Amino acid sequence: MTDRNPPAVPDxxxxxxxxxxxxxxxxxxxxxxxxxxxxxxxxxxxEIGRRIVEFEQRGQDRATYGEALIERLSADLSARFGRGFSKQNLWQMRAFHLAWPARHIAQTLPAKSYVVPILQTPSGQSxxxxxxxxxxxxxxxxxxxLLSVKSEHARSFYxxxxxxxxxxxxxxxxxxxSQFYERTALSTNKAxxxxxxEVAEPTDAITPEQAIKDPFVLEFLNLKDEYSETDLENALIQHLADFLLELGDDFAFVGRQRRLRIDxxxxxxxxxxxHRRLKCLLVIDLKVGKFGYADAGQMHLYLNYAREHWMKPGENPPVGLILCAEKGAAEAHYSLEGLPNKILAAEYQTMLPDEKLLAxxxxxxxxELEARRITRIGDGEGDI
Incomplete structure (x- = not known):
């Protein structure tokens, strides 16, 4: 039976x-x-920076007093609120207050709003x-x-x-x-x-999702630590972790998507x-695209950081592995910088998985994942 009154189709x-x-x-x-x-x-x-500075001013030896305060605050606040209150973060909050002093802030606020800092009302508002x-x-x-810009004039300009x-x-x-401030100051046509x-480049733009996923915002709101990684890359990382664990009990899984902050x-x-027998950390960097020379430099950065911050007493220096696979070609590169001697370097190469096998x-x-994704799209299930 034909419906005499079919639903109207919007123009x-x-x-x-x-x-x-x-x-x-x-x-x-x-x-x-x-x-x-x-x-x-x-x-x-x-405000946290202001309280740190005011508390420091009560001490005799401000440098020692400040360091002790930061260390204790970092431990206590991290225990209560989780990440986001590392010593480095707290030092930055202190530096932020000093770089944007109260007199500067007072000029931008209504007269009465800055006089009495009522942090919380009975309704929970601030x-x-x-x-x-x-x-x-x-x-x-x-x-x-902006804190890394040392010149006050340049910082204000930016x-x-x-x-x-x-x-x-x-x-x-x-x-x-690009030293835009310096170049503008020296230019004969500043306008x-x-x-x-004012002209932005395509890589400058960010989406609201990316803005809200700023690590600082995540820490402030105590949100789940998620990033805009593709499902394909996540699956590759997870599979590789499982694969390495299957190779033997010498590999102890420490973590994935381990974050580190430098400057x-x-x-x-x-x-x-x-690696239990080698007594060293193995840092693995996965490149979904083609391997580039900059990847080796980044791995050196990771290893230097891991050696200083993650390596425990009695362990050997960490070793890095860069993996990539694209269009049937595979590159794997061990980064051996900083190893104690050639014999130990050879031992690393012998005991770690073969580069070709991993690639x-x-x-x-x-x-396999790409084929699975295509199949799902063909079945109407959407992308993975």
Whole structure:
């Protein structure tokens, strides 16, 4: 029987308009939420820095007093709130307060909002922090990046331009690295330089999801530590971890996606194992794409950090392994920098899995996962 009154089909042009408007509304809401979280977090960090500085001023030997305070605070706050309160983070909060002093903040706030810092009302709201957040329109990551700019004039310039041009943290980082302030100051056509600085590159843009996944925001909100890794890469990492454990009981799994922070940058080690017989850490970096010369330098960075911060007394220096597989070609590279002697280096090469075997296993797994993904798409289940 034919339905005499079929459901009306929206006009395509009208639907496209509504669809576009809703998407724009949601993207705007997400961006606003990310900015709100960042502003409150930044205000809290500035306040923490203020309290650290004021407490230090009571001590006789400020340097020793400050170090002891930071160390104790880091231990106590980490136990209570989890990550985000390492000694390095607390030192940055202290430096943040000193770089943006109270007199500077007071100029940006309503007269009464800064006088009495009422941190919490019976309703749980914090009018003081809400008011203080108005003084920090940039994300915390931007202020961390600005802290590395030693010149106060340059730091103020980059802060102003970031606000004026709406630079992302990536764009700010690129401009600082290119010495945009110095080049503008020396230029005979400063207006043209400033106009050029407004132009963003494709790699500068970030999505609201990426903004909310900023490591600082994750730590502040105690959110699950998730990143925008592809399902394919996650599956490859997990499979490789299982594969190495199957090779024997010499491999002890330490962790995956292990984060480390160097200066103002965050890095992640894909896999971290400990080899019991060799008594050393094995750092594995997985490259879904083609191996590049910069990957070797990054591995050296990981190993130097692991040797200083992760290696325990009595252990041998860590060894690194870079794996990649693409279009049937595979490259594996052991990074042996810093090993005690050639004999131990040879022992590493003998006892660790064969590079070719690991690369072939990686390539095999990649092809199987790709085939599974294509099958699911063909069956209408969507991407994995």
């Amino acid at each position: 395509q042009v009208d639907y496209a308009t509504v669809h576009t408007d809703i998407i724009a509304l949601l993207e705007s809401a997400r961006s606003a939420a990310a900015r709100s979280v960042n502003a409150l977090m930044t205000a809290s960090y500035w 009018p003081y922090l809400s008011a203080l957040a108005q003084a920090f329109p940039l994300p915390w990551s931007a202020y961390v990046r 802060e102003t331009e970031t606000l004026r041009c709406r630079w992302s943290v990536r764009q700010l980082d690129r401009q600082v690295n 043209a330089m400033l106009e050029k600085g 103002d940058s965050w890095f992640r080690v894909d896999l971290l194992f400990f 072939e296993e990686l390539d095999k797994t990649r092809r």
